[in-house]
Amino acid sequence: MALYSEKVMEHFRNPRNVGVIEDANGIGEVGNAKCGDIMKMYLKIEDDIIQDVKFETFGCGSAIASSSMATELIKGKPVSEAMKLTNKAVAEALDGLPAYKMHCSVLAEEAIQSALEDYQNRTGKKI
Amino acid sequence: MIYADNAATTKMSAAAIETMTSLLNETWGNPSSLYGFGQKAKEVLESAREKVAAVIGAQPRDIIFTSGGSEADNQAILSAAALGRQKGKMHIVSSAFEHHAVLHTLKKLEKEGFEVTLLDVHEDGLIRVPEVEEAIRDDTCLVTIMYANNEIGTIQPIREIGAVCRKKNVLFHTDAVQAIGHISIDVDRDNIDMLSASGHKFHGPKGTGFLYVRKGILISNLIEGGAQERGKRAGTENVPGIAAMAAALEEVSANMERNTTHQREMRDRLIAGLKQIPHSALNGDETNRLPGNVNFCFEGIEGESLLLLLDDKGIEASSGSACTSGSLDPSHVLLAIGRVHDVAHGSLRLSIGEEITEEEVDYLIRSVTEVVEYLRSFSPIWRDLMTGKKEFIL
């Protein structure tokens, strides 16, 4: 039995939206090195739409796959919709995660929330 | 495929498979039966005992066959504890980086009132003999220190530790699971009272192993029942498995000199190659280590993703990262040698086999270098390190 679903492995092997956005207007970083997972999300938001999103992740296979999937789920979407992204949605889109890896999807949700909060703080816009 | 996880388990040797299958087909009697067919199995069993004993310089009657290394560790420690309790000696000395078969048994004894001193293993992964001596008290009933560590491969000064135990009149047990068949062991030369071994770490079958117990030490049973193994371990013996283990051990021991000379050379080539990766560090002493063990930490990456990408390149290896253990903490061995969590998560153990080639080693070096570089390319920690926001540890 494989550790991860095909979908997780596919996103892990070919992560979408990897890298940084130099002129991002929302950046969020969650997790810590002690626990072995850090996710950093960069958002470029224009007209309340997530025009671009990129991530950097230090972590296990499911952390990388969760970051990748989360960016896919919010790219091109209105900010209000991204705000509602849940870890469950990330895990489901990956065809599930092992129980002890669910925290990776939580981290992805939190990274996006944190980047959106940063955007709010920078722009003073309420979402 | 390059299998570089021989510390986890090894492939059975042709001799072991051949021994096992022929016994399964032909000599499947019960060694306790008195008719000739059963007695033939008994002969096979006793011949295996002789072979195994010869490898470690022991007497055949001092070998108890078990289901593996874990059982042997449990039986040795619990026996010594039972003897200690009778004399009111309820203190045990061990080390912080023992296998869980030892550490969890000690934890259980602590709950029963024993006191356990876990020695520091220092940054080089080695125990200091004077510290063993200092830790031994009047009420110490056992010192248990592994011969070689399963993660970082460091070989402990067993002979000297044994000598200290002799001098202090304390029982000495060593978990030699990773060492036996790979380096020379002699229970007399090394002053060992009890020793644990496991068949599957030297090309024998899984679920086989043995405990050596020096004559005169009263061992207690984990498994009650029939009178097998001189009454010390009940249950009809796994004759095919035991004989296959003995065949495997006999073979690796006969070829040890040749095997390990080559293996050491390959190990050192691998270490030299991986050291070229910036901000990496070898875990454990470079020379006092098993001929097949290489263990590195790479800063800025996490071990599980490293393993998965190496798997894609046809390389099987392991890591002490928390993510690979299902717990929140990285390996207790890496923490014991002073690696902080941040870098312990980025560890890689390559335990190479006897027959690895130079080309394979070079492929390992290339692949690990590539994967580490790739993972660093999108690691937020690596960015912080490179931009000076965070200081390098390695």
Ligand SMILES: Cc1ncc(COP(=O)(O)O)c(C=O)c1O
């Ligand atoms: C040092 C050490 N001790 C004990 C064991 C347990 O051996 P077994 O798997 O035969 O129970 C192992 C193997 O994982 C080991 O490496």
